[in-house]
Amino acid sequence: MSATLNAATSVNAATSVSVSVSAAVEPLAVLGRDVTVPLVTGGEVTYAALDYAASAPALQRVWDDVAAYAPYYGSVHRGAGYLSQLSTDLFEQSRVTVAEFLDCRPADQVIFTRSTTDSLNLLASVLPADCQVFVFETEHHASLLPWVDARVTYLNAPRTPGEAVATLERALADRDPYGPALVCVTGASNVTGELWPVKELAAAAHAHGARIVLDAAQLAPHHPVSVRDLDVDWVAFSGHKLYAPFGSGVLAGRADWLQEAEPYLAGGGASRKVARREDGGVDVEWHTTAARHEAGSPNVIGVYSIASACRALNEAGFENLVARERLLIAKVREGLAEVPAVRVLSLFGDDAPRVGVISFVVDGWNSSHFAAALSAEYGIGVRDGLFCAHPLVRTLLGSEPQAQGECGAPEAAPGERSLNAIRVSFGAGTPDEHVDRFVRAVRELVADGAKWQYRTEEGRCVPAV
DSSP states (O other), rough: OOOOOOOOOOOOHHTOOOHHHHSSSSOOTTTTOOOOEEOTTHHHHHOOOOBBTTTTBBBBHHHHHHHHHHHGGOOOOOSSSSHHHHHHHHHHHHHHHHHHHHTTTTTTTEEESSSSHHHHHHHTTOOOTTTEEEEESSSSSSSSSSEEEEEEEEEOOSHHHHHHHHHHHHHHHSSSSOOOEEEEEESSSSSTTOOOOOOHHHHHHHTTTTEEEETTTTTTTOOOOOOHHOOSSSSEEEGGTTOOOOOOOOEEEHHHHHHSSSOOOOOOTTTEEEOTTTTTTEEEEESSSSGGGSSSOOOHHHHHHHHHHHHHHHHHOHHHHHHHOOOOOHHHHHHOOOOOTTTOOOSSTSSSSSSEEEEEETTTTOOHHHHHHHHHHHHHOOOEEEOHHHHHHHHHHOOOOOOOTTTTSOOOOOOOOOEEEEEEEEEEEHHHHHHHHHHHHHHHHHOOOOOOEEEEEEEEEEEEE
């Protein structure tokens, strides 16, 4: 499996894909595609879910697979009954499916967690003593914050992929060359959607004796991820962004640090043998397999849904999915570029390759107010705020932490710095009409203003009754 993460590929080249590809590749079927929502101006409209970067809708294929399995649900690993054995086989086969989806190496372990956040906290808990961690300030909080018990070096936001590699190389050159070190980097930004030069960063890390973990939460739903090709030591992602609900995640990669550390959680399933000592204490022999960090009853439904999503995306063909998404990205970016009041946020520039995640600000608009109007007046769901990536968004906005303005009041006057941003995100299940409606709604709101009155409720804008 090849990972398309060449930072030199321009978005202009990407958008040259023939329109016939979009016509041939239909959006994947997702739950909620026919849900209608009321508009404050009257009537109903089909809901346009454009907040994939937070949680993508479940694939219909995933839902059907889970529904077919549900009557056979049973305990995992320790049951003698038929349903327990079937569930155990399904759980372990899901591990194989995920390993194949990520193109893991033979010795790699696949550990099931609750989310990307949980996966990276698990990795943080197994770091060797005195490990140095290097992380860019541009990371999502899930990959920015777990390293508090290690020696952390926070790297400034780079403005080009090449600068990212050079910044990391300089930082690694100054470290203790004999101690353990870990680099943490995102594959695709949850704010700008831009792809990071993961393969080059991995090469820089390994050249200086460090390891690297890839936060693929925003990458895996949009592009193939190959652990071998990228040469990363670990990769983490979440099911709920991969069209698979039910609260599971993955940490996959090298086994040594995981096997040598104490279990992430102590309990049944992680222990191989437990015995009382004469002094009243307890001796525990822990598993050395992935089970070492999977204590408790596994989330079989969540794990199976991830495996189902992996199969569905592979069968649909990432080449087709990527080609169609690039056309949607071009449509949104071109539409926003036609509205002078809109400024799209970017770290690496307009030509940087990206996934379907775009953040922007609108002159004279409070971001919460704009997002509320998109929802209430057009039936479009987006996100506003700082997107759990506060340092990055503030860097892009050039603003310091401040309180959100009152609803209806400008967040910043024209020409002034905004305090928050609006994010639109989409993927394999997004119909063309949702993107078309979004572009039209932005144009109309900027030109004509909101049609409804809004008020502040618990810090957020909501339609006035």
